[in-house]
Amino acid sequence: MKEKVLLSIIFALCSYNSCGSNPNRIAWIEERFANSIINDGIIHNEFLFPIEGFVCIHDKLYIQTYGGELNRIRLKKTDEGYMITNFEYLINLQIWPEWLVEKYSKSQIFYNLEGDKITINIKGPHIKEEYCYISNIGGSKYGSILEIKGWLLDLLLAKGAEPWPKE
Numbered sequence: 001m002k003e004k005v006l007l008s009i010i011f012a013l014c015s016y017n018s019c020g021s022n023p024n025r026i027a028w029i030e031e032r033f034a035n036s037i038i039n040d041g042i043i044h045n046e047f048l049f050p051i052e053g054f055v056c057i058h059d060k061l062y063i064q065t066y067g068g069e070l071n072r073i074r075l076k077k078t079d080e081g082y083m084i085t086n087f088e089y090l091i092n093l094q095i096w097p098e099w100l101v102e103k104y105s106k107s108q109i110f111y112n113l114e115g116d117k118i119t120i121n122i123k124g125p126h127i128k129e130e131y132c133y134i135s136n137i138g139g140s141k142y143g144s145i146l147e148i149k150g151w152l153l154d155l156l157l158a159k160g161a162e163p164w165p166k167e
Contacts, residue, residue, distance in 0.1 A: 025143040028054040028118050028133035037152045038138065041159040049131050050091045050104065053145040054118055061111075064145055065090050075111060081121075084109045103127065116141075 030053065036044040052064045062070040063084075071090050075082040088105030107124030118133040135141050138155070142148045 024058045026056050026135050027142050027145050027148055028135045029137065029145055029148045031117070031132040031134045034134060034137055034148070034152060037156055041156060043156070049120075049129075050096055050100070051120065051131065051133075053148070054133055055144065063087075063090055066095055073111075078110075080108075080110055082111045084111050084120075 030049065030051070033044065036042050050065050052066050055062045055064065055070055061073055061075070063073045064070050071086075073087075073090070074085045076085050077083075087109045088101060091101050091104065103124070104122065107122050107127055110121040110123070112119045112121070116134055116136040118135075120131045120133070122129040122131075137148050137151060140151075142151070
């Protein structure tokens, strides 16, 4: 019963926010996170990074951090590519510890879009990380991160997985 109610709510929200057919809006979600659900039917939260995803609305790029809301990102062209200049201001301080915010605020975060994939490279004094975000999920593109999550949840349930703990 819980599953049906939850799915009804998610799909109602997805339908309300549906922009998948809107060419002026497209969303990206973390690739390893999505692929762990698609390929293995498992949610691997160790892939989580402060960026939940990206949304492009009318050619303007927005970032969504976990527990945050969509915020416009500022990019600066450098010799190494486009650098996100306001990243540390977008991390939700209620969810991420201060040391993590400090770690990323002392790093340079580069953005690169190639085809359907966004690559984020983090370079700092003691850090070098890379995260990829994809917009083509299950052969479709979506207009919001919520739509992608709804599709992934539906896939998990179809595989018989239990994405939430039992009571």
